[in-house]
Amino acid sequence: MLKKIIRLINGFVKNFKVDFKTNFSLNEIKSPHLSITLLATLILVANFYSSNVEANFESDINLLELYPDQTSKTIESVASYTALIDENVDELASEIALNGSYGYLGKDSSVITEASKLETEYVVQKGDTISGIANKFNMHVASIADRNSIGVDSIENLHPGQKLIIPSTDTSSSQDWLAQLNAKKEKERQLVAKKAAEQKAKLAASKRTTITRERAGSGYDGEGSSGWINPTSYKYISRGIQKGHLGIDMVTNVGTPVYAAKAGKVIEITRNWGSGYGNSVLIDHGGGQTSRYAHLSAFEVGTGDDVNQGQLIAKSGNTGWSTGPHLHFEVRINGRAVNPFK
Secondary structure, three states, rough: OOHHHHHHHHHHHHHOOOOOOOOOOHHHHHHHHHHHHHHHHHHHHHHHHHHHHHHHHHOOOOHHHHOHHHHHHHHHHHOOOOOHHOOOHHOOOOOOOHHOOOOEOOOOOOOOOOOOOEEEEEEEOOOOOOOHHHOOOOOOHHHHOOOOOOOOOOOOOOOOOOEEEEEEOOOOOOOHHHHHHHHHHHHHHHHHHHHHHHHHHHHHHHHHHEEEEEEEOOOOOOOOOOOOOOOOOEEEEEEEEEEEEOOOEEEOOOOOOOOOOOOOOEEEEEEHHHHHOOEEEEEEEOOEEEEHHHHHHEEEEOOOOOOOOOEEEEEEEOOOOOOEEEEEEEEOOOHEEEEEEE
16 A cells, blocks of 8 residues: 555656645654545545556656655654554565665665765776775775775775775774785795795705716826915905815905916816815825815816916806805815915
8 A cells, every 4th residue: 555655646746746845744744633634635636647647657756866865754754654554664665675766775776875875986096006095085994995895815906997885984993904914915925035045945955966076087297396376366365274174265256367376187177066165176286285276156177187387277256165255275285184385
């Protein structure tokens, strides 16, 4: 019964151009008897014009959409009389939702509440961020994120064309989203750092196990020179012969020329890790004397080559177990490390 009344009232107002706001209002009716009389009158008038009302129903069902601010008040007013026709306000609201848009049902069929009537739709533009959008509407990020169910995994991944609902009021000032985002970034940073460290360790391990050693078939059988010369120009000596260290470390730049400290024959060349020596040259000088030049960046001789004292044999570097560019110069006599300059 009430459903038909709603439809008939719509048609009546349409046909007679009744101003529902200024001519009469159910809110102003205080007498139940007068209200019943008014409803009965409307029914009689509407029945008289029923054919016209039914014909125009589909186009006129949006009556209360003209006055959305009056919708809730109208429902409250009619609700006080529904007991007389065995219906209630919930059924009235349901009828409105099914048959038209009265401020409760949007044009896209989404349910509209009083608060949502003032919400705004925003289309994300290129370069937009959630913080920038929040500032644009003078509200906190949490309000927009909560309304659109945006989680920490997607809060920084808005894309152009994405539609956001902007609440009518700032509903949350929580900074939990920021704490969660920072925690997520820190976790990702630690994961990247861990992978980098694992890769570095793996590379270092491969270098330590990769030893290329070239040896000559025989030692030096030429005439030895009487003394030793400095094998390279250097800035200073960082470490000498001591327990656990069998050579002299001469600090110099990568690429500095390295010369044979004495005439002899190249009997070994190591490459890569080289048991810690890195790239190195070992020269036999005869008489149980050898000299090694380690941590090189390049070679100028090969295994089996005879070299003269002062001849260019390599370039200094920073290969193998080295903490900085330098030449490790190691002299041994009958296998024992000695300082040749003493």
